[in-house]
Structures are given as C-alpha cells and as structure tokens.
Amino acid sequence: MKKVYVNEEWCLGCHLCEYNCAFANSGLSDMAKLKGKTITPNIRVEEGDKICFAVNCRHCDDPICVKSCIAGALSKSPDGVVEINKDKCVGCFTCVLVCPFGCVRPDEQGVISKCELCTKNAVGEPNCVKGCPNHAIVYEER
Amino acid sequence: MGINYIYPEFEVIRDTTRCIACRVCERQCANEVHRYDEDLGMMTADDSKCVDCHRCVSLCPTRALHIEKSRHTFRENANWTGDKITEIYRQASTGGVLLSSMGNPQNIPVYWDKMLINASQVTNPPIDPLREPMETKTTLGAKPRTIQRDQDGKIIDNRSPRLTLNTPIMFSAMSYGSISYNAHASLARAARELGIYYNTGEGGLHKDFYEYGPNTIVQVASGRFGVHKEYLETAAAIEIKMGQGAKPGIGGHLPGAKIVGDVSATRMIPEGSDAISPAPHHDIYSIEDLRQLVFSLKEATEYKKPIIVKIAAVHNIAAIASGIARSGADMIAIDGFRGGTGAAPTRIRDNVGIPIELALASVDTRLREEGIRGDVSLLAAGSIRCASDVVKAIALGADACYIGTGALIALGCHVCRTCHTGKCNWGIATQRPDLVKRLNPDIGSQRLVNLVRAWDHEIKEMMGGMGINSIEALRGNRLMLRGIGLTQKELDILGIMHAGE
Amino acid sequence: MKKEGEIRIPAGCAISSIFSKNGKNICGDRIVNSMRVMHDRSNGLGAGYAGYGIYPQYKDYYAFHIFYDHTKAREECEQFLEMHFDIINLSKIPVKKTPAITDEPLIWRYFVAPLPTKLAESQLDEKEFVVRCCIRINTQITGAYIFSSGKNMGVFKAVGYPEDVGEFYRLDEYEGYCWTAHGRYPTNTPGWWGGAHPFAMLDMSVVHNGEISSYDANRRYIEMFGYKCTLLTDTEVITYIIDYLTRREKLTMEETAQIIAAPFWSTIATKSPEERARLEYLRDTFASLLITGPFSILVGFDGGLMALNDRLKLRSMVVGEKDDMVYIASEECAIRVIEPELDKLWSPKGGEAVIVRLNGGVK
Numbered sequence A: 001m002k003k004v005y006v007n008e009e010w011c012l013g014c015h016l017c018e019y020n021c022a023f024a025n026s027g028l029s030d031m032a033k034l035k036g037k038t039i040t041p042n043i044r045v046e047e048g049d050k051i052c053f054a055v056n057c058r059h060c061d062d063p064i065c066v067k068s069c070i071a072g073a074l075s076k077s078p079d080g081v082v083e084i085n086k087d088k089c090v091g092c093f094t095c096v097l098v099c100p101f102g103c104v105r106p107d108e109q110g111v112i113s114k115c116e117l118c119t120k121n122a123v124g125e126p127n128c129v130k131g132c133p134n135h136a137i138v139y140e141e142r
Numbered sequence B: 001m002g003i004n005y006i007y008p009e010f011e012v013i014r015d016t017t018r019c020i021a022c023r024v025c026e027r028q029c030a031n032e033v034h035r036y037d038e039d040l041g042m043m044t045a046d047d048s049k050c051v052d053c054h055r056c057v058s059l060c061p062t063r064a065l066h067i068e069k070s071r072h073t074f075r076e077n078a079n080w081t082g083d084k085i086t087e088i089y090r091q092a093s094t095g096g097v098l099l100s101s102m103g104n105p106q107n108i109p110v111y112w113d114k115m116l117i118n119a120s121q122v123t124n125p126p127i128d129p130l131r132e133p134m135e136t137k138t139t140l141g142a143k144p145r146t147i148q149r150d151q152d153g154k155i156i157d158n159r160s161p162r163l164t165l166n167t168p169i170m171f172s173a174m175s176y177g178s179i180s181y182n183a184h185a186s187l188a189r190a191a192r193e194l195g196i197y198y199n200t201g202e203g204g205l206h207k208d209f210y211e212y213g214p215n216t217i218v219q220v221a222s223g224r225f226g227v228h229k230e231y232l233e234t235a236a237a238i239e240i241k242m243g244q245g246a247k248p249g250i251g252g253h254l255p256g257a258k259i260v261g262d263v264s265a266t267r268m269i270p271e272g273s274d275a276i277s278p279a280p281h282h283d284i285y286s287i288e289d290l291r292q293l294v295f296s297l298k299e300a301t302e303y304k305k306p307i308i309v310k311i312a313a314v315h316n317i318a319a320i321a322s323g324i325a326r327s328g329a330d331m332i333a334i335d336g337f338r339g340g341t342g343a344a345p346t347r348i349r350d351n352v353g354i355p356i357e358l359a360l361a362s363v364d365t366r367l368r369e370e371g372i373r374g375d376v377s378l379l380a381a382g383s384i385r386c387a388s389d390v391v392k393a394i395a396l397g398a399d400a401c402y403i404g405t406g407a408l409i410a411l412g413c414h415v416c417r418t419c420h421t422g423k424c425n426w427g428i429a430t431q432r433p434d435l436v437k438r439l440n441p442d443i444g445s446q447r448l449v450n451l452v453r454a455w456d457h458e459i460k461e462m463m464g465g466m467g468i469n470s471i472e473a474l475r476g477n478r479l480m481l482r483g484i485g486l487t488q489k490e491l492d493i494l495g496i497m498h499a500g501e
Numbered sequence C: 001m002k003k004e005g006e007i008r009i010p011a012g013c014a015i016s017s018i019f020s021k022n023g024k025n026i027c028g029d030r031i032v033n034s035m036r037v038m039h040d041r042s043n044g045l046g047a048g049y050a051g052y053g054i055y056p057q058y059k060d061y062y063a064f065h066i067f068y069d070h071t072k073a074r075e076e077c078e079q080f081l082e083m084h085f086d087i088i089n090l091s092k093i094p095v096k097k098t099p100a101i102t103d104e105p106l107i108w109r110y111f112v113a114p115l116p117t118k119l120a121e122s123q124l125d126e127k128e129f130v131v132r133c134c135i136r137i138n139t140q141i142t143g144a145y146i147f148s149s150g151k152n153m154g155v156f157k158a159v160g161y162p163e164d165v166g167e168f169y170r171l172d173e174y175e176g177y178c179w180t181a182h183g184r185y186p187t188n189t190p191g192w193w194g195g196a197h198p199f200a201m202l203d204m205s206v207v208h209n210g211e212i213s214s215y216d217a218n219r220r221y222i223e224m225f226g227y228k229c230t231l232l233t234d235t236e237v238i239t240y241i242i243d244y245l246t247r248r249e250k251l252t253m254e255e256t257a258q259i260i261a262a263p264f265w266s267t268i269a270t271k272s273p274e275e276r277a278r279l280e281y282l283r284d285t286f287a288s289l290l291i292t293g294p295f296s297i298l299v300g301f302d303g304g305l306m307a308l309n310d311r312l313k314l315r316s317m318v319v320g321e322k323d324d325m326v327y328i329a330s331e332e333c334a335i336r337v338i339e340p341e342l343d344k345l346w347s348p349k350g351g352e353a354v355i356v357r358l359n360g361g362v363k
Helices: A016-026 A064-068 A094-098 A127-131 B024-028 B055-059 B082-094 B181-194 B207-215 B229-234 B261-267 B287-300 B317-325 B346-351 B356-369 B387-396 B405-410 B441-466 B488-494 C028-036 C071-084 C116-122 C126-140 C162-168 C215-225 C234-248 C253-260 C273-285 C332-336
Strands: A002-006 A044-047 A052-055 A074-076 A082-084 A137-141 B010-014 B034-037 B042-045 B065-069 B115-117 B138-140 B163-165 B169-171 B216-220 B237-241 B252-254 B275-277 B307-312 B331-335 B377-381 B400-403 B481-483 C011-020 C047-052 C062-068 C085-092 C106-114 C144-148 C153-158 C178-186 C199-201 C204-210 C295-301 C304-309 C318-322 C325-329 C344-346 C354-357
Touching: A002 A052, A016 A044, A016 A127, A064 A074, A064 A094, A127 A137, B010 B042, B024 B034, B024 B055, B055 B065, B115 B387, B115 B441, B169 B181, B169 B441, B181 B207, B181 B441, B207 B216, B207 B229, B216 B229, B229 B287, B237 B287, B287 B307, B287 B317, B307 B317, B307 B377, B317 B331, B317 B356, B331 B356, B356 B377, B356 B387, B356 B488, B356 C215, B387 B400, B387 B441, B387 B481, B400 B405, B405 B441, B481 B488, C011 C028, C011 C295, C011 C304, C011 C332, C028 C047, C028 C162, C028 C178, C028 C332, C047 C162, C047 C204, C062 C071, C062 C126, C062 C153, C071 C085, C071 C106, C071 C126, C071 C144, C106 C116, C106 C126, C116 C126, C126 C144, C144 C153, C144 C199, C153 C162, C162 C178, C178 C204, C178 C295, C199 C234, C204 C234, C215 C234, C234 C253, C234 C295, C253 C273, C253 C304, C253 C354, C304 C325, C318 C332, C325 C332
Parallel strands: B169 B400, B216 B237, B237 B307, B307 B331, B331 B377, B377 B400
Antiparallel strands: A002 A137, A044 A052, A074 A082, B010 B065, B034 B042, B115 B481, B138 B163, B252 B275, C011 C178, C011 C204, C011 C325, C047 C153, C047 C178, C062 C106, C062 C144, C085 C106, C199 C204, C204 C295, C295 C304, C304 C354, C318 C325, C318 C344
C-alpha cells in the first residue's frame, strides 16, 4: 500500500508538516485560524543532534494498536489504513502505550487520535506530504 | 559599539493576524532574523540582519510575511544616493573592499530589451511548431576547412571533436565550493536528462559526479584547482577560464572557511587554506602562451576533447576573440558584465566590462570579416534571462548560451546577492550542511529540466513565427532583429536596423 | 523608396523550365508560352529567362550580358574588359521594342576569354578569375552590371511581365537544350532590371520562388568566402551558396541539395550508420548554409538542371516528363500548355532534389 515515508536526508526540521497536519485535521477554512491554538498533530518531527525526521503512523501490517484495543475502535481497513472509530474509543489509551513509534496520542476530547493518511478530512491525501518543502516526506508504494 | 550609521535596508513585515507562531521562519533563517519572544508570545524580527532572500516568505504557511524596502531615506540627492552614502559608512567603519555577489545590478542599458524579433506575415508563412518539425539541436566545435575524400570519393569525417546539445543552452561555470554539492548534483542530473552540458567551474569535479562526465565541461582556471588527468579525460570538453564577466581582470578567492571536507579534496588543497585564483594564468601572459595551453590540453586528452576559452567581455573583445580563434581553441565563451559571481569586489562588478550583447555582436562581426567564424563556436553568457534573450543572442551570432544565474533562480535563488556570506538560505551558495540539505537534487534537477524545456518550447515558437525551422538558420540572422530606442552607433555595433526600417 | 541593394526584397514568383535529356534544341518561344499562363503570379516588376546551349558557335567563350545605365559606364567597363579579356565578339543584344517594356538600359553582349597573362598573374583558376572580374565590375563600375557570364548560355531579363520580356528579347530566335524562366512578384522594389531573375554566376543560373527566412544567416556566412551580396535578394545568396559548394568545395549537386535543404535530424537518425554519418557531416559542417523558409528553385548548370523545394515544401512545384523531356514549373498548367500529353506528372517532396542531366551531350 501507499504509505507516508520520511527521508531524513532531506528533512529540514522545519516542522511545517506538523502544522499542515493539524490544519488538515482541524476542519478550519484558513490556516491562520490556528493562531493562538496549541496544535496536536499526528506527525511529529524528531530532532537529535545532527538528524531530524518526521514520524507518523506506520500503518503496520500487523498493528499492535489494533490488537490491543479493548473497544474495537481501531481497525485495519481493506486498503491497509489503520483507522480509528472515535465513537467506539473509550479512552483507555492502551494503544498509546503499546505503539512502538509513539504515533497514537490522546486528543483534546479524551479519545485517541492518529494519522489516517488524511482519508477522513477534506484534503484527501496526506497534507504533510503536500506541504513538505523538500520532498523529505513522500507518499508512495514501496 | 559607537554610532550605528546604517539603517536596515529591508523591513520584515509580519501580519500578526495571520502569524500562527509556527516558527518556520525562525528555523529557516540562517541570518537569524526571526525569533519567538516568549515574553511577548509572538514572533519578532531583527530587520538589520535581513538580506531579502524570501526563504521565510516562501515557507510561511499562512502567508503572514513579506519583505519591504525600508522607507527610511536620506535627503533626496541624485548624485549622493543612499547607496553611495551607505557604502561610505561601511567602508569608513571597516577599511575594506566592498564585496558583492551575483551580476551587475546597475541601471545600465539591457540591450536584449531594446531588440525586437521578427515574425512572418503573408509573403512567407509562419510555421507551427506543434505541427511541423522544429529543430533546436545544436552542434558546437570548429568546422572543417576543407572537404577530404577517400579513393572511392566518400567524404572523410575530418571534423574536430564536438559537443551536441538538444537545445542551445548550457549551464555556466559555477564551482563546487562557490555552490553546494546539491546544486552541482542538480545541474549535472539536469544536464544529462536534457542532453546538454553543465560546467564544473574552477573547483574541480567531485568524485560522485564523474558519472555525468559525458555532460560535463571541466574548467581549467588560473588556480588550476582540481585539475588532473582523470578530471580532463572524464569531461566532454575543457574550458580554459581566462576571465569572468562579473569581475574581469581579477582572480578569485574562496575563503578557507569554505574549504572543508569534500571541497578541499575536490580542489586538491588543504582544508582551511584559502583558494586563491590569480588574476592571470601565470603561464599565459600573451596570446601565444594561450595557444600553448590549448594544445597542452589537447595533447593531454589525445585531441578528443574540444577546448573552450572563456573570456570576460571587455573593451577590446573583438581583437581578443580573433586571437583566440587563431589559437586552436574550438569555442569561445564570452561572459558579459552582468554575469554572476559568488563574490566580487563591488566596484569591479559594477564598473568593469561591457554588455554581452555588444561584445557578442562585435566578435561575431569581426570573426566573419576575417573569414574565421567557422573556426570557432561562440557561447554567449552573462545574464541570459529568458528564451527571447537566447533567440536574440543566436540571431546576433551566438552558437549557444550559457545560463548561470537563471539556473540558480530555477533552483530557488532569489538573487539577494549575498552569496559571499556563505549563508545561503536556499542551500545553493553555501557549504553549511544544514543549509545544503535544503536543496534536494530530485527537486532541483527537475526544476532545471522544466526551465530549459520551457525555454526550448518558447524558442521554437519564436522560430516558427519567423518562418525558421532550424536553429542554424537563426544563427547570425540579424535581419530578424530590430532595435528600439537605440542610437545609430549602437545599431551599427549590433549590426541591426531600427524598428520601422 | 529604397532601391535594390539597399534593402532586402522579398518576392513571390512563378518559375518554369524545360530540359531535353537528349540535348535536343528547344525554341525559346516554348518557355515563354509556359510562363504566359502564370501571368498572375508576377506583378510586372521583373521577369527573365536562362537558355543553355544557345551559343554553340561561341561555346568556348564566356558570354557576358551587361546592362549599362549610360555610355560612360560602357566605356569604363569595356576598358576594364579589354585589360583582362580577349574580346572575340561584341554587340548589342537584339531586342524588339514593345510598349510593355520601357526604360530599358543599354544591353550589350560580349564573348570573351581571359587574357592568359592576366590569368597567370592572378594565380587564380580561370573560373575564379572570371567571377572576380564580374564582381569587380558590378561593385565598382557605377552603371554597369553583368547579369550573365557563363559559357554557351545566356540570361535575358527585364522589368515587365514574363511573356513581354520573352518577346522583347526575341527568344523565339534562340534554341537550347534547357530553358529556365522566372516571373517576379516583389513587394518592396520599384523594379530594377538587374534585380530581375534568373540570377547567374558563370554557367550556373538560379530562379527562385519564395522568401527564405534564413537569408541573413546565409548571407553573413557566405560573405566570409569573398562573395558580396549586393542585391540583397534570396536568389543572389542561393546562387552564391550553390557556387561555393559546387565549385569551391567541389561537392556534387546531390550533396549540395542535402546541405541547403538538409534532412531533419529525426530523418537522418533513421538512416544506415554510414549514410547517417555522411548526412550529419554535411549538415554540421555547412550548418549556416541551410536554407529555411519557403523556396522552390531551379538551378541551371552546364549540362544539367536541379529543382529543389524547401524542407517543408512551402512552395508549389511540379515535375512532368514526356519521352526525354522534363518540365518543371510552379503550376501544372504551365507544363500542360506546352505539353498536354505527359508520361508522368509528380510533385517532388520537400527537400527532395530532382536532378536531370544530358544523356550524352548536346545534339
């Protein structure tokens, strides 16, 4: 399946992906309306001494988050996307604990949030990829 | 610290209603203009550090930023302009030579803009390049003087080595050192994909780029940096750099700070040592010496590589070119005074040399008068900005054009003219790894390919309009040009008539 | 209004030719009749003819046809000719006065041979010597213009419509194995006798219909080799190019055609390696002699005729054959009117040279 991959060689650590992610999932009409808000993006830039790269859900073939979900809120779609049904989530956050990449997080409403490749927002394709200035984040089949 | 005489040239204008304090501007500015102020809870800027490179403007996701020229003024004075006054303040405080980058920005006539191109009407049909073949393929190199046949009467191929271009555009010399590894990678890859050539400049050829040899022109300059047997043999052609349009008559100086890692290895000089290219080649004090170097290089490469001699456009250019045409060189590259540079003394850049248009026209005329135009190809450089500049250059007599600044702009350069600081925010004129990585050659090479393909389309459209379906029929075809607003003297030098004639 | 030589003159035109491969004599009135039907392709500002094999009695001598504006020019020119040539015969070219042709200059004809001493002194080959003498007269003697200089051939041209020019020169009194003709439709000349076509150099004559877009590229290149384009017409530069390639570079007519109407690179790429190398060589070496823009030309030369269209065939040209006769004209009607029953009629492709030669000399 097509996934979001990150090539750390080209990641500039500009963090634009985080804002593009937050905006895509915010439902706002203008990114400027993020002003004053604390964003909780589904992609995060990890920065070390000389390296930086963005990390988001790997959409694992055998996702441990799905296995561990006690409410059946997480599932793997036929397309391979690890999806979340927020109505079913009970906020136990087991998935947050088990995700080896730290890519599931509690959101402002007390349920979990994670990257669903922008399939459920108005953008339709990963907005982090669209907005990456250096093609460090790509959406492709590998 | 004393008195600060210099007020910032630019103002960073931030629309606070749109700024979401994502801090991308802060992270992306190597000049450290932007800063997030925790106390104020907002972004602030130090205008004095801004070079107007637009990196922050381009990356700002909410378009909250733009840069304005400072409204701060001196009392109006046509003679003592603000620039002149500021330069004096600067020199009075440092005692140094003013440095600048890129090409001459002064308001001196751009002759490209004073020439108009012809089109066919009635007596001769325009040709539609979408329907009919339209050829921009160009071959460079000396033409044979005589036709030789074997016993069977078949023509013997007695041509000297050639370069073949799919379109009459090449990337001009920019050294690894003055521009980044990724900039070189972009140029090399684009040249290969386009079927044209890029030029190493005088900084040697990085080992990684030997694979692009068939599309590479290597330079031999006065510092001889990075020149060795394999370097010469790998290339498609060798360019002897005698001068550069941005700084005729002076050499080059790449500060030791930039001679790091691979740059040092590629130039074959120790890390941290300044790379100084002398003003002259110290083995060329006259034209006969040049001939010796031309033939030394031909000997070294078994007469398999064409030799280009690159010169800056200066007053006596026609006679100099005539001498070079008789030196055994296969091509002459003429670099006009608007040609770019990574660093040049401001006074030299802005006052020395002549426009490429006039230089090219007078050289082409002179070589034809002497009957030796076929002995060399002419390459025009020094601010070829668009496809119509290429068309005009070829109509004046050029075989092909070099583009340097135009190529860098395609890579993201915003012509802020501060290459000499080494802090290029676009990853082009810098060696700082965190900045270099900003130029991804996958993107860079594609943008260069797009640019040259776009120009090629435009050249074909203009040729078709003129009823010309092959670039060689445009070469030196000065009847296709008319001057506008030029004096008779200028028209005479350009060898064209005035519009309406 | 600028005169010829001061400004470049685009022109539309009619061309026609007749050639007998067996070298039979063809009367000049036939070519005049062919041109008559294409009256509308000319505008009365120039027409002319070239006949080959028309001076058998003087076939070893250069036949100079010269226009003089006044007697003084003739005296000066004859003085020059006497210094450089042995003049075997001189006379006015016989003409028939007609109201359609006015303002005629003095029109003289000389049969000459270079003086051996002068020729040796010049260290040139004979043809080059003759060419240089002609160029000298044309550029340096005001009011004198040599418009024909070949052996056993002659050019007849004037300001007027083709049929009137043919009658004026009494072409029905000449016979030759080959005729070419031209009717001119220039767009910015008041009309000048010397500017009419054919344009000739030694025994090569060119008639051309078209307006080439490569003109200045071609002119500025060919002028490097001692040619001086004084008329600024396409025909002049085409003639010089063909002269340069065939006489100076010793290329064949076929090779010459492959240079001036070179195949497209994409076409060259489809050829066998050897042929590809040959065509690439020609195109690359003589790049600046490629002619673009519309043209159909007829090149008469000693013993042959070449017809050639530009690469895109932007001008009409048809070829008709009947027995040993070859007819080539801008329009089919110009052929049908003199030969209604043709064995073959076809339209050559762009850049495809049609070259006909005498089978075995003149009969």
